[in-house]
Amino acid sequence: MARNLQTDGHLRPVDLARGHGLSTQAVRNYEEAGILPAAGRTAAGYRTYTPLHARALGAFLALVPGHGHRTAASIMRAVNRGAAGEAFRLIDESHTQLLADRKTLQAVERALRDLTSALDGEAPGRGGVFVGPLAQELGIRPATLRKWERAGLVHPRRDPLTGYRVYGETDVRDARLVHQLRRGGYLLEQIAPVMAQVRGAGGPEPLEAALRDWHGRVSARGRAMLTGAAELEAYLRARG
Structure with missing residues (x-):
């Protein structure tokens, strides 16, 4: 899970990026790719994130070592659009491989x-x-x-x-x-x-x-899949 994140429910892109050792552009790219849920906007049009976005980012980064970037991204996109069954199918395919x-x-x-x-x-x-x-x-x-x-x-x-x-x-x-x-x-x-x-x-x-x-x-890949599964489960619980 990310470190030193704010707990008031509002996170700036830089907060989310620093918490995971990323650039703010990477966070924006992940959002645009559907890996993260859509961010809220301030009245001035600036992005605002929440601890749920931090959970999503943590889950994605944990999935990458076991499933690869492309499959991990597809898993997160499926979850974010409410297609959990599709996400589980992708996970099953990785385990089969x-x-x-x-x-x-x-x-x-x-x-x-x-x-x-x-x-x-x-x-x-x-x-x-x-x-x-x-x-x-x-x-x-x-x-x-x-x-x-x-x-x-x-x-x-x-x-x-x-x-x-x-x-x-x-x-x-x-x-x-x-x-x-x-x-x-x-x-x-x-x-x-x-x-x-x-x-x-x-x-x-x-x-x-x-x-x-x-x-x-x-x-190592098998263990990484276990870590990714734990982070994804935490994100699914947070989504409700």
Whole structure:
């Protein structure tokens, strides 16, 4: 909740702004965007706010870390026009997305564990593998490997004499990881950023630090949603 707000029921834009560490222009922008209820006006035409506006602003700012600016704004606009059901639907969608993110993280971790186990029993420095034998090893069709290549998930080189695709040790690793994620039900477009992380980290092992960071961000977002829900409930009670 805002700090050092007046309690006489009348707040100037600067009071509301300072109480939340914002500029007065930001407060006016939020009002114009429907995030805050419409302000009252003095006889001279100056805006006046109330503790209810402070509650609305506090709720919006608390919703942003968990739901993002755009969704938080949509939630507040729905509440302010009396469409609480729409606001709750938007909140439910954010929770659904967070759950999907958690499941994706778990799938990546399982896939990496399976991949590491498979590679542990394999001699280092494995030579190139053609598309047919690799597809047979994975239990998929060669056309599937070519589809993954078009999607940018695997990057085999071409044999300079025959033009055939040749999968090196890293390519085989990538193909196995894609295969594990596909078995988990993930779409190619969902797998692409994971593969980018694996390559950027230099392989599955260095990715462990990224996964820990991912866990932290998912947990932080979940906690932020709880904080946002508490502030929104306080605003709803204040609205009556």
